Amino acid sequence: MDQFTLNLLFVGASFALYIGIAIWARAGSTSEFYAAGRGVHPITNGMATAADWMSAASFISMAGLIAFVGYDNSTYLMGWTGGYVLLALLLAPYLRKFGKFTVSEFIGDRFYSQSARLVAVICLIIASVTYVIGQMTGVGVAFGRFLEVDNTTGLLIGAVIVFAYAVFGGMKGVTYTQVAQYVVLILAYTIPAIFISLQLTGNPIPGLGLFGEHQASGEPLLQRLDQMVRELGFAEYTTHHGDTFNMVLFTLSLMIGTAGLPHVIMRFFTVPRVSDARWSAGWALVFIALLYTTAPAVGAMARLNITEQFWPEGVAGEAVSVETIETSPDYNWMLTWRQTGLLGWEDKNGDGRIQYYNEKSADMQTVASERGWQGNELTNFNQDILVLANPEIANLPGWVIGLVAAGGLAAALSTAAGLLLAISSAVSHDLIKGSINPGISEKGELLSARIAMAVAIGVATYLGLNPPGFAAQTVALAFGLAAATIFPALMMGIFSKKINNHGAVAGMLAGLVVTLVYIFLHKGWFFIPDTNSFTDADPLLGTIKSTSFGAVGALVNFAVAYLVAGMTKETPREIQELVESVRIPRGAGSAQAGH
Amino acid sequence: MSEEKSNNAYWSANIRLIVWSLVIWALVSFGFGILLRPLISGIAVGGSDLGFWFAQQGAILVFLALIFFYAWRMNRLDRDHGVDEQ
Numbered sequence: 001m002d003q004f005t006l007n008l009l010f011v012g013a014s015f016a017l018y019i020g021i022a023i024w025a026r027a028g029s030t031s032e033f034y035a036a037g038r039g040v041h042p043i044t045n046g047m048a049t050a051a052d053w054m055s056a057a058s059f060i061s062m063a064g065l066i067a068f069v070g071y072d073n074s075t076y077l078m079g080w081t082g083g084y085v086l087l088a089l090l091l092a093p094y095l096r097k098f099g100k101f102t103v104s105e106f107i108g109d110r111f112y113s114q115s116a117r118l119v120a121v122i123c124l125i126i127a128s129v130t131y132v133i134g135q136m137t138g139v140g141v142a143f144g145r146f147l148e149v150d151n152t153t154g155l156l157i158g159a160v161i162v163f164a165y166a167v168f169g170g171m172k173g174v175t176y177t178q179v180a181q182y183v184v185l186i187l188a189y190t191i192p193a194i195f196i197s198l199q200l201t202g203n204p205i206p207g208l209g210l211f212g213e214h215q216a217s218g219e220p221l222l223q224r225l226d227q228m229v230r231e232l233g234f235a236e237y238t239t240h241h242g243d244t245f246n247m248v249l250f251t252l253s254l255m256i257g258t259a260g261l262p263h264v265i266m267r268f269f270t271v272p273r274v275s276d277a278r279w280s281a282g283w284a285l286v287f288i289a290l291l292y293t294t295a296p297a298v299g300a301m302a303r304l305n306i307t308e309q310f311w312p313e314g315v316a317g318e319a320v321s322v323e324t325i326e327t328s329p330d331y332n333w334m335l336t337w338r339q340t341g342l343l344g345w346e347d348k349n350g351d352g353r354i355q356y357y358n359e360k361s362a363d364m365q366t367v368a369s370e371r372g373w374q375g376n377e378l379t380n381f382n383q384d385i386l387v388l389a390n391p392e393i394a395n396l397p398g399w400v401i402g403l404v405a406a407g408g409l410a411a412a413l414s415t416a417a418g419l420l421l422a423i424s425s426a427v428s429h430d431l432i433k434g435s436i437n438p439g440i441s442e443k444g445e446l447l448s449a450r451i452a453m454a455v456a457i458g459v460a461t462y463l464g465l466n467p468p469g470f471a472a473q474t475v476a477l478a479f480g481l482a483a484a485t486i487f488p489a490l491m492m493g494i495f496s497k498k499i500n501n502h503g504a505v506a507g508m509l510a511g512l513v514v515t516l517v518y519i520f521l522h523k524g525w526f527f528i529p530d531t532n533s534f535t536d537a538d539p540l541l542g543t544i545k546s547t548s549f550g551a552v553g554a555l556v557n558f559a560v561a562y563l564v565a566g567m568t569k570e571t572p573r574e575i576q577e578l579v580e581s582v583r584i585p586r587g588a589g590s591a592q593a594g595h
Numbered sequence: 596m597s598e599e600k601s602n603n604a605y606w607s608a609n610i611r612l613i614v615w616s617l618v619i620w621a622l623v624s625f626g627f628g629i630l631l632r633p634l635i636s637g638i639a640v641g642g643s644d645l646g647f648w649f650a651q652q653g654a655i656l657v658f659l660a661l662i663f664f665y666a667w668r669m670n671r672l673d674r675d676h677g678v679d680e681q
Contacts, residue, residue, distance in 0.1 A: 082654065
């Protein structure tokens with residue numbers, strides 16, 4: 001059986017599994033969409049949260065970013081897990097006690113203001129659309145490879161499938177489907193990692209293998225990797241090169257953003273009890289950590305494997321020949337990935353070999369002129385392909401490659417569809433029914449939800465063709481926006497009785513505007529390519545990149561809110577009592593559907 | 596003890612716990628993982644140093660421990676102050 005059929009088989013089987021579970025769970029329970037969540041055990045809820053949360057950014061993109069940058073991109077690892085500490089300590093139990101289903105409802109009630117609710121909805125929509133753009137980038141990579149077409153075609157086919165999946169909709173809410181998606185996703189991520197870790201270090205646990213010994217050379221794996229990339233003129237893997245201040249800000253933005261994303265927070269509204277909301281955040285992180293402690297190993301080991309494939313005799317020896325690439329089964333992955341347009345090479349000096357090195361390094365330029373190289377001949381290596389290509393690079397069996405295809409699609413599809421559902425309900429329920437046209441019929445509400453979904457996916461697909469960055473980088477921008485708007489409003493709503501309606505609205509607007517403008521200045525207005533005035537290599541403010549600005553936006557939000565609240569009328573008595581009641585678990589009923 | 600007072604003691608105990616937890620949260624990530632890495636770089640961990648380990652793995656493990664410790668401690672605090680769900 002060829003690889004294409006095998007991939008199709010695995011992807012088809014995984015989809016049949018999700019749909020089967022959805023039908024089974026539907027038939028078995030009469031309770032409605034959300035209410036189903038109330039009876040869910042914290043462990044099950046944690047697993048479902050993990051599936052919802054880990055998207056194309058975590059699955060497809062993150063390890064590639066770590067592989068090609070090394071230590072400096074540990075920010076993604078710390079940022080996307082550290083946010084759960086904030087969620088568990090600062091938000092989850094209190095929002096559960098409050099007992100409504102959506103984030104904007106909490107903000108509307110706590111700040112006793114329709115405009116606060118409206119502003120929150122707008123912030124949520126902007127952050128979610130940006131998030132979907134990142135997902136679509138990942139969807140394009142996954143479908144391009146899996147259907148063996150170029151990236152653009154893959155993206156367009158993927159968009160249609162995501163749309164159908166989201167419209168089919170209801171199954172997304174069924175916790176057990178998400179549990180199945182988590183299982184597929186985590187197996188697809190860890191099984192190849194275990195194989196590769198065994199090959200390289202003899203240790204079956206990739207997280208331990210990363211700090212273990214490289215069996216072929218007898219040196220520690222990380223030392224071996226550092227040495228190889230250094231010899232090719234690249235920055236050392238384990239050392240710090242970038243700007244420290246920006247690294248701190250970026251990590252903080254990702255952490256705060258995690259705790260401000262609506263589709264994650266919503267999960268904690270539906271657990272049975274306040275104490276369960278605390279446990280749930282912990283269990284979610286357990287299941288996320290399984291992937292997140294594997295990812296750095298995947299990155300480092302893939303970087304080592306790739307480097308060794310291009311320099312089979314070591315850097316001092318000859319590079320791999322074009323003939324080997326085109327004929328040897330070990331290099332088959334390069335031919336299949338070239339079809340997607342995300343990988344490319346060119347024998348510039350016509351010596352029949354492909355020299356892969358850092359042509360920008362001064363030392364390497366000397367070496368190159370001595371050895372007759374005319375520039376780096378691995379002309380294109382899109383970092384987003386690394387995780388999907390990884391099992392092929394390591395020559396793992398065909399079924400592992402099929403499994404990874406199924407896992408990557410599960411990650412991208414589930415999160416993209418979930419976000420589309422969140423966007424459509426925000427537009428139809430909160431925006432149109434909540435304020436513009438309260439008398440809208442149920443049919444009209446449903447229609448506007450569909451239209452919102454179609455518009456969102458259209459925009460995301462268009463921008464996904466020319467994405468503002470790799471999948472994980474675009475997703476990081478969405479986190480910055482959530483960090484600058486929603487998290488501060490929620491936190492102040494719980495921990496400060498002083499913040500009133502005007503303070504919250506002014507704070508959220510200030511956070512949103514400064515962050516959005518800063519991102520657009522660097523990534524192009526509305527992410528349209530070539531409309532930017534600055535680049536992240538040389539940012540407007542010091543060393544602060546646009547991906548890191550969320551933390552600054554959050555600070556602006558807090559400051560403006562306190563300032564405005566101090567100048568305007570005090571929070572009414574009944575709202576102060578509401579805050580008091582949110583702070584203690586006693587008296588928590590089950591969550592109530594919004595009006 | 597009046598209801599009001601008991602709640603205040605409960606809330607300040609909670610805030611104390613949150614602050615200490617967040618200090619550890621920041622120490623392992625921003626501290627050991629980034630800013631203090633040069634200070635602890637003498638401690639070798641499998642081919643690299645302790646700061647690298649915290650940034651790529653250690654911080655995540657500490658986060659996990661923190662959340663479970665907080666949940667356990669708070670659920671006990673709820674009962675001690677009589678504000679748990681019944």
